[in-house]
Amino acid sequence: MALAGRRPRWEDLGRDLLVSIFEKIEMEDLIAGVSFTCTAWRDAAGDPLCWRELDFRRWELISRRLRFRRVLSVDFRDLLRFSIARAGGTVDSVFFPDFADEIDLLFVAERCPRLRYFHLGNDEEPTDQFLQAIDKLRHLQGMAVNEAVICEEVLEILTRCRATFTELEVFAERVSENMAAAICDALPNLRKLRLRDCKMSQPVLLLFLDELKDLESLDISGYSAPRITRQVLEKASRLKEFLWESELDLGDLYRCSGSCGDIFFQGSRD
Numbered sequence: 001m002a003l004a005g006r007r008p009r010w011e012d013l014g015r016d017l018l019v020s021i022f023e024k025i026e027m028e029d030l031i032a033g034v035s036f037t038c039t040a041w042r043d044a045a046g047d048p049l050c051w052r053e054l055d056f057r058r059w060e061l062i063s064r065r066l067r068f069r070r071v072l073s074v075d076f077r078d079l080l081r082f083s084i085a086r087a088g089g090t091v092d093s094v095f096f097p098d099f100a101d102e103i104d105l106l107f108v109a110e111r112c113p114r115l116r117y118f119h120l121g122n123d124e125e126p127t128d129q130f131l132q133a134i135d136k137l138r139h140l141q142g143m144a145v146n147e148a149v150i151c152e153e154v155l156e157i158l159t160r161c162r163a164t165f166t167e168l169e170v171f172a173e174r175v176s177e178n179m180a181a182a183i184c185d186a187l188p189n190l191r192k193l194r195l196r197d198c199k200m201s202q203p204v205l206l207l208f209l210d211e212l213k214d215l216e217s218l219d220i221s222g223y224s225a226p227r228i229t230r231q232v233l234e235k236a237s238r239l240k241e242f243l244w245e246s247e248l249d250l251g252d253l254y255r256c257s258g259s260c261g262d263i264f265f266q267g268s269r270d
Helices: 015-022 027-032 039-045 059-065 072-087 102-111 128-136 152-161 177-186 202-211 230-236
Strands: 053-055 093-095 117-120 142-146 167-171 192-194 217-220 241-246 253-258 263-268
Touching: 015 039, 027 059, 053 072, 059 072, 072 102, 102 117, 102 128, 128 152, 152 177, 177 202, 202 217, 202 230
Parallel strands: 053 093, 093 117, 117 142, 142 167, 167 192, 192 217, 217 241
Antiparallel strands: 241 253, 253 263
16 A cells, blocks of 8 residues: 555555466566566565466577576476476466477476466377376366377377367368367367368368357468358358458458458458
8 A cells, every 4th residue: 555645656556456467477577577676576476376377488588588598498397397386386377388398298287287278389299298298187178289199099088078178279281081070079068279270171171160069269260271161151150259361252252361250351353
């Protein structure tokens, strides 16, 4: 509280309000900026609520701001260990840097078994460590992974939490009918599906729309296929969000992107 007769200062903000603000700032600012401002801010920045979402994707900026000088993996794992300790093991989501691997995921899974979401772009085939990590995450609600991970062994483990697993993003060059069928069969309760910048056939797209009854959001931005047809749009009309960027077979349109409610024109036929 500000003292009578004195202009309010930032450090006079209540701790709960500070924590709610610091939850939304970047990790490097939380460590190298906020914590050195004043005692009140440093105390609020140490609250576990500020560390529930760990986003390391901007690793180059983070490492420069924190003046890391060692091997990437060493600096990252030290920061990961520090961040999990700050969170008291109650991390909700982790966005790994592009060089992270299944060992890092297992490290998190062992210390944060109630993790709800992770983003790991590693393109290696799933190893024993990856399978062990997934097996430990019984409260997982979503993940963003490379197409190599979408295999029978992983999907079989995920069926254990299929009732609560609602969000999936796959980094793929191409989504086959077999992959689409496996996803629909193992994860029928998906509400949010992202398959950006990849190739897929119309039957694959229709399969997702037909089989995923609870789907609310489908993002196929950069989708590479001949056309988005009226049939696709009709089936997608039940979704809250449908994002695409492809040719649209409606006569006058050549290239468009948008949602079911709106179409944003990017060009027209020459």
